[in-house]
Amino acid sequence: MDGFNDLGDFAPATIDELLALAKRLETHPEPRALEGKVLALLFLSPSLRTQTSFQAAMGRLGGSSFIVRPDLGIHGLEMRSGVVMDGDTAEHIREAIPVLASYGDVFGIRAFANKASLEADIEDRDFEMLRELSTVPVINMESAIRHPCQSLADWKTMDDIGVPRAGGKFVLSWANHPKALPLAVPASTVHMAAMRGMDVTVLRPEGFALPDAVMARARTAAEVSGGSVRESDDPRDALSGAHVVYAKAWSSASTYGVAEADAELKKDLGSWCVDDSWFDGAAEDCRFMHCLPVRRGVVVTAKVLEGPRSVVIQQAGNRMRVQMAVLHEILAGQEAL
C-alpha cells in the first residue's frame, strides 16, 4: 500500500483485508512489527482523537512518531503559492513537507477545508498539493473532503456490533451546529456506507443537501455494492426501520464559505438535535453514531449520547485499531532508513 487517502481507492476485498488485519492485531498483538519505523504527523488543523490514536497505534506496533503543529513553536507556515514572504510567515510548506517527510517512513497530514471555493474543496486541491510534496507514503488524517481513517473505523464499528451490510439501513443526518462545518466527514461517511452495501438515506433540511458531486459518487459506489442512496427532509420517513443514525453538522453548499449566511439559513433549525423521539420508528436496536467531538444539546442530547444506542466511544477506539492495520500494511516489510 503506497498511502491511504480515500476508501474509494481500494477494492472492497482490500477493505475487508484491512479490517481482518485490524482484528488480528487486536487478538494477536505484534509489538515489534514496526520497530525502527517513524511516523511523521503534521496537524495544520486541531485534533484530539486523530493525533493520539496515531501515536498510540505506532507505539503499539513498536514504532515511534513525532508531531508538528503550528502551536508547537515552529516558524509561521506559509501555504500560499507565489507570495513574497515579507510578512509574518517564515517557512513555506513547500520546504516544510519534504523536510518532515525525510525524517519519517510514512507521513500523516491533517488540513481542513479553507472554504475559499466549494469546487476546489470537493477536488481536495490543497491536500493534493500537500500530498505531492511528500517523498514518503501519505495518510490523509482529514482534508477538505476526505476522512478515510474515520470511515474505516466506522465500517469496523458497524461490523463489530453486527449492523448488516446488505439490507442495513443507514441514515446520515444533518444536525444543528453553531458553526459552518466542513464536508469531509459527511462526504466520506455517505460514500463509506454506500460502499458497505447499505441502503443509505441522507436526511437534511431544505438548503442543506450535500453537493451533487458527493451524492453522485455515493450513488456510483452503491451501484457497485448493491446498496442504494436517497435523500429525505423528513426524519420520520428517513428513520423508519433504520439500523444506524449517524449525525453530523455540515455547511450549506449554497452559502459555502460565508459563515453569516450559513447561520441565517439554519436559525430556525434548532430542532435538528437527535433525541429519543428520533428513534420511534427505527429498528429496535438502532444505533447512534458520531465521529466526535460532538456538542451536547445541539447535535444530540446527552441522554442519547450516553444511552445504550450510542457507539461513539467504540468508533473512537476503532480509530486506533484500523490505523494500526493501515500503518502495518504500509510499513511492515519496508527497509528502515
Ligand code: CP
Ligand atoms: N473524529 C476525529 O477526527 O476526531 P479529532 O478531530 O479529535 O481528531
